[in-house]
Amino acid sequence: MPAKKSTRAQKAAKAKKAGEPLATYRAKRDFEITPEPSPEVQLPESDHPRFVVQEHHATALHWDFRLERDGVLPSWAVPKGIPPDPKVNHLAVQTEDHPLSYIDFAGEIPKGEYGGGTVKVWDQGWYELEKWDAREVKFTLHGERVQGRYVLIKTRGKQWLMHRMDPPQDPTREPFPSGLRPMLAKKGTLPKDDGDFGFEIAWGGRRVLIYVEGGRIEVDDADGTNVSDRYPELTRLGRAVGSTEVVLDGELVALDDNDQPQPGVPPDRQDLESDSALRRAARDHPVAVMLFDILYCDGHMTTDLPYTERRKHLEALKLSGANWQTPSFHKGDGAALVRAAGGQGLPGVVAKRLDSGYAAGKRSGDWVLVAADR
Numbered sequence: 001m002p003a004k005k006s007t008r009a010q011k012a013a014k015a016k017k018a019g020e021p022l023a024t025y026r027a028k029r030d031f032e033i034t035p036e037p038s039p040e041v042q043l044p045e046s047d048h049p050r051f052v053v054q055e056h057h058a059t060a061l062h063w064d065f066r067l068e069r070d071g072v073l074p075s076w077a078v079p080k081g082i083p084p085d086p087k088v089n090h091l092a093v094q095t096e097d098h099p100l101s102y103i104d105f106a107g108e109i110p111k112g113e114y115g116g117g118t119v120k121v122w123d124q125g126w127y128e129l130e131k132w133d134a135r136e137v138k139f140t141l142h143g144e145r146v147q148g149r150y151v152l153i154k155t156r157g158k159q160w161l162m163h164r165m166d167p168p169q170d171p172t173r174e175p176f177p178s179g180l181r182p183m184l185a186k187k188g189t190l191p192k193d194d195g196d197f198g199f200e201i202a203w204g205g206r207r208v209l210i211y212v213e214g215g216r217i218e219v220d221d222a223d224g225t226n227v228s229d230r231y232p233e234l235t236r237l238g239r240a241v242g243s244t245e246v247v248l249d250g251e252l253v254a255l256d257d258n259d260q261p262q263p264g265v266p267p268d269r270q271d272l273e274s275d276s277a278l279r280r281a282a283r284d285h286p287v288a289v290m291l292f293d294i295l296y297c298d299g300h301m302t303t304d305l306p307y308t309e310r311r312k313h314l315e316a317l318k319l320s321g322a323n324w325q326t327p328s329f330h331k332g333d334g335a336a337l338v339r340a341a342g343g344q345g346l347p348g349v350v351a352k353r354l355d356s357g358y359a360a361g362k363r364s365g366d367w368v369l370v371a372a373d374r
């Protein structure tokens with residue numbers, strides 16, 4: 001609606017001339033539609049300057065970092081979130097100053113409005129300022145989640161880098177891994193010590209490891225080839241995981257017209273070249289990933305944990321959507337599951353020793369693939 005736009009633009013220009021600090025913030029929003037606070041709502045300044053990190057599920061997931069200063073909130077959008085590790089800097093894009101009352105804001109910005117999508121408070125607290133000039137802002141955060149010394153460094157235009165100056169908050173933190181390979185099962189028969197095993201459906205799909213960092217995913221196939229581009233319908237899994245860093249193990253299966261997994265190998269889409277062909281395939285012949293294990297979670301490798309503990313970490317993520325599922329496992333009574341799998345035309349079950357670790361890249365007798373009777 002061009003008429004509405006020009007009125008807003010004119011208002012903004014007027015306000016800017018009058019020296020109103022939040023003119024840009026005001027110009028981008030219609031306060032009759034968005035639940036975001038209008039600049040008139042003012043909170044008192046507190047003893048310590050405050051900060052907030054808001055997780056913003058807009059067109060692209062990002063985290064908005066805002067520091068209280070001179071009665072407003074200078075703001076940066078950080079696509080991968082607050083960096084936990086001094087070795088990995090994150091891009092931060094400066095956005096318009098927000099009103100102080102935005103520091104508590106959480107809610108749903110209507111679709112089609114500026115920044116449409118869900119906003120959640122990811123962290124909040126206060127900060128100590130060391131330095132604030134045009135190119136560098138240095139401070140120590142005292143948040144509920146994040147504590148530590150950080151610097152924002154301007155690189156070019158609105159682009160800044162966010163760097164953690166302190167060691168990782170968790171001194172036992174392990175770096176985010178890469179190049180892992182899945183653990184493989186041996187073929188065999190149902191184990192005699194049935195109660196020492198967990199039983200999962202074998203889907204006969206395509207094995208993948210999925211790396212999720214800062215809400216972005218990388219999908220590797222079993223030999224380590226990055227196949228992320230082939231499965232655009234999985235990108236939103238990153239949003240579902242949010243800021244937790246994880247490496248997941250699972251199987252890709254094709255979905256039928258009723259969105260039910262089809263046993264057998266999903267289309268590998270090897271013959272599809274263009275992005276548009278891949279997007280079409282994702283729409284017309286989507287896949288789902290059946291998740292069954294976790295190799296890294298929130299700063300720690302989980303491969304040495306027993307299967308049951310890893311399953312707890314995995315299930316805590318509550319990953320269940322149209323294109324990803326976390327099927328449950330059954331303790332003991334493998335024969336019943338083998339019969340059920342056969343009845344549904346599934347290839348079989350995998351028996352996993354409950355107290356066994358994850359032997360990445362190895363074929364291990366702790367996992368036994370038991371074929372279903374046909």
Ligand code: MN
Nearest residue numbers: 056064077115
């Ligand atoms: Mn935002």
